[in-house]
Amino acid sequence: MKDANMTKPCIICVAITGSLPTKENNPAVPITVAEQIESTQEAFEAGATIAHCHVRDDEGKPTSDPERFGRLKEGLEKHCPGMIVQLSTGGRSGAGQTRGGMLPLSPDMASLSVGSNNFPTRVYENPPELVDWLASEMVKYGVKPEIEAFDLSHILKAADMFKKGQIAETPYVQFVMGVKNAMPVDRDVFEYYIKTVHRLFGEDANWCAAGIGAHQITLNDWAVSSGGHART
Amino acid sequence: MKDANMTKPCIICVAITGSLPTKENNPAVPITVAEQIESTQEAFEAGATIAHCHVRDDEGKPTSDPERFGRLKEGLEKHCPGMIVQLSTGGRSGAGQTRGGMLPLSPDMASLSVGSNNFPTRVYENPPELVDWLASEMVKYGVKPEIEAFDLSHILKAADMFKKGQIAETPYVQFVMGVKNAMPVDRDVFEYYIKTVHRLFGEDANWCAAGIGAHQITLNDWAVSSGGHART
Ligand SMILES: [Zn+2]
Ligand SMILES: [Zn+2]
Ligand SMILES: [Zn+2]
Ligand SMILES: [Zn+2]
Structure with missing residues (x-):
């Protein structure tokens, strides 16, 4: 957690693929990890400081899959150096303890x-x-x-x-x-x-x-x- | 609903057998419908104006049984004339629509x-x-x-x-x-x-x-x- 970044008023939190939209609803919504990293980098370069992240499975459905979260986190760290990575533990992506399966990745933040x-x-x-x-x-x-x-x-x-x-x-x-x-x-x-x-x-x-x-x-x-x- | 009774500051709401206590926890807690009517009458005579009611089955467990609620309501109307009868539709007494099974009794009030x-x-x-x-x-x-x-x-x-x-x-x-x-x-x-x-x-x-x-x-x-x- 970079607390230096947590000072007002410069925090902009960008939500990467909220848990609801799918490609069917909106073809422009980034779905693959590569697409997510690309769109986040644009937001990062425009000044966003926190990336609030959801991931999708191959069918475009919300998932808590630690492997996908891991690839996203790695890509963000590489392409958006210093950006705070916040992974979602929200209930739309899984049930029970699977919701926290990505926490061992030690992201900067996670939703709770x-x-x-x-x-x-x-x-x-x-x-x-x-x-x-x-x-x-x-x-x-x-x-x-x-x-x-x-x-x-x-x-x-x-x-x-x-x-x-x-x-x-x-x-x-x-x-x-x-x-x-x-x-x-x-x-x-x-x-x-x-x-x-x-x-x-x-x-x-x-x-x-x-x-x-x-x-x-x-x-x-x-x-x-x-x-x-x-x-x- | 007796709206005349709903003016400040004289409303005292008496909870008859909240959904949690059982005879094992507290032998003085009224459980049977007859016991409930008796204790409510005491509260009524002491000035209580609303009776918030739960009922119990034969094992003392919370239930939404309309028949029991019906007997309680009838007894209260007889022994506490003018008292507002409020029946609980709370989730401790049942699941799904059984929680509202007593509403056709048209009590003055019900919890929601x-x-x-x-x-x-x-x-x-x-x-x-x-x-x-x-x-x-x-x-x-x-x-x-x-x-x-x-x-x-x-x-x-x-x-x-x-x-x-x-x-x-x-x-x-x-x-x-x-x-x-x-x-x-x-x-x-x-x-x-x-x-x-x-x-x-x-x-x-x-x-x-x-x-x-x-x-x-x-x-x-x-x-x-x-x-x-x-x-x-
Ligand atoms: Zn935020
Ligand atoms: Zn979220
Ligand atoms: Zn009340
Ligand atoms: Zn209650």
Whole structure:
């Protein structure tokens, strides 16, 4: 984790192939590892400092395959020197402990969901035991988590985990808004999220925000004007 | 639903046999329907105005059995005339649509979880489809929901459902705090919950709060001094 890069206001987090789009939806979405590295390099040269990474299998479906994550990480380190590599442990790419199978690669960061919530058509399940295990793997392999806050309690849970040593450094929280049946895009809540991060983690605590789909522009606007990090 | 009873500050909500305790844990906890009616009558005579009800099967395990709920409701109507009867559709008593099997009894109120979250050792699953179905049954049978807010997004989800007609009247929200891995007992969040209820549902909107176990006293203190309803 390059903490020197974690200072405001220059962090831009680029999401490489979010877990949802496939080539069928959008032929321009990078799918192969080679394509991902190429598009990330463009973003890196344009100023992005964190690469939030998902990978796909040969059918274009989300996977947690450590081998693919390994090739992506290696390629990014070669082509985007100094870029922070953040691998996704999200539930769309696998179930149970397979979600953390790439953590032994010791990426700079990995996403970590610390609670459960609803998604548009199902429950996004992050059972307590799995959360604890993923966090312990991150401590073990020196991976800084990005806490995916789909709801307010997830920020308080991160504080509790930090207090207990389950998270090694001051939690770095991403507010996720605009997912149907989870937290909507709401400015008042957004302000309260920031207030809560500062209350729990100090005035210097970093955070970022992600709006889903069309909400991304709104959330980036809000984030950049409030001292948070943008996500593209 | 007796709306005349829904005016501040006189609502006291008594929880009859929460879903967790069994006779083994605490021999004084009422279990049979007859015992439940008796203990509720005492609370009613002492001023309680809402009875939040769970029922048990012959082994003392939580159940959603409509027949038992029917006997309890009938007994309460007879022995506690005017008391608001609220039946639980909570997930500890059953799975899927069995959770709403008692709604055709048209109780005054029923609890309604509108999102998912973690519990101490598992995920509390309220999939979107089930939430929609339970809400539609409540509209169909004229049952006022009490929204169980285990997290902030649940209050915003209730607002969305109200806007869409999935909830017939101004939502009545209960803040649930102190469940491990869900929302902790946090005064700042509690104040923000109240602020959010007033922002979304108006200054006159009623709400109540429930603290789990030892937290109940704290939450009642906070609720009563902030214009909410107590739960005993
Ligand atoms: Zn980020
Ligand atoms: Zn992701
Ligand atoms: Zn209540
Ligand atoms: Zn209950």
